[in-house]
């Protein structure tokens with residue numbers, strides 16, 4: 001089917017079904033271009049909670065769609081590719097977290113939003129990379145010991161910012177971990193004027209080389225508001241489409257053009273069309289898990 005025909009059908013179905021299309025910054029360019037809202041995990045959670053639409057087509061990965069469902073249980077949340085997961089989120093499960101909590105009975109549990117609903121249900125607080133530091137500072141006003149799962153690199157970054165220690169889990173994002181200092185050094189040689197911006201899911205060796213370390217939305221805001229015009233981007237390369245679109249006349253260079261999250265790229269225009277046509281793949285979460293996980297997620301949205 002020709003490209004424009006697919007886009008027209010998606011737009012007609014959106015109206016017919018009262019649907020909204022939420023798109024993460026790492027999605028393919030053509031998915032960005034059909035979005036009602038493009039953003040980071042935090043922005044998408046907030047948008048999912050406030051939309052009046054009956055149907056949310058979530059163009060991202062499974063934990064993001066689950067978070068939208070938990071915040072809006074009365075809405076139908078669709079994930080166009082049911083296999084779009086997050087390897088980091090899969091590095092911890094509810095049983096392992098229960099065992100870790102048993103070893104630290106005085107600690108409160110803070111999970112990165114990149115976790116399953118079952119893990120969130122075991123946690124007191126949730127955070128994204130956009131508000132992790134703020135959440136930790138808030139928690140420390142009430143508690144002394146924090147278990148922070150599953151991203152060891154985000155935990156190490158926040159730990160250095162706040163000056164506190166966490167009980168951590170050995171999880172990480174394989175896409176961000178594959179961006180190495182040599183990539184930044186080479187890019188800096190090629191573009192000596194460029195500011196280096198990296199995601200806190202990157203290793204400490206990488207964040208140490210950066211001018212700015214922030215979430216994907218933080219990156220988009222920074223490049224828009226600064227007078228600088230050249231940037232080396234240390235995160236998944238899908239975000240560069242949005243940066244170029246929002247900032248004509250500025251230049252964006254990926255730290256590594258291999259920083260591609262295959263799960264984020266599973267969503268295609270055809271799959272969005274099939275999803276709206278057949279109302280697939282609907283995200284469901286058991287009621288008890290949903291109710292427990294909502295407490296942690298709502299705290300995150302409130303404190304954001």
Ligand code: 13P
Nearest residue numbers: 040041042128129215216
């Ligand atoms: P953001 O919340 O910064 O968009 O990050 C989500 C993610 O999965 C990064 O890999």
Ligand code: SF4
Nearest residue numbers: 086087088173175261
């Ligand atoms: Fe998960 Fe990494 Fe992909 Fe983000 S980029 S969805 S953390 S695998």
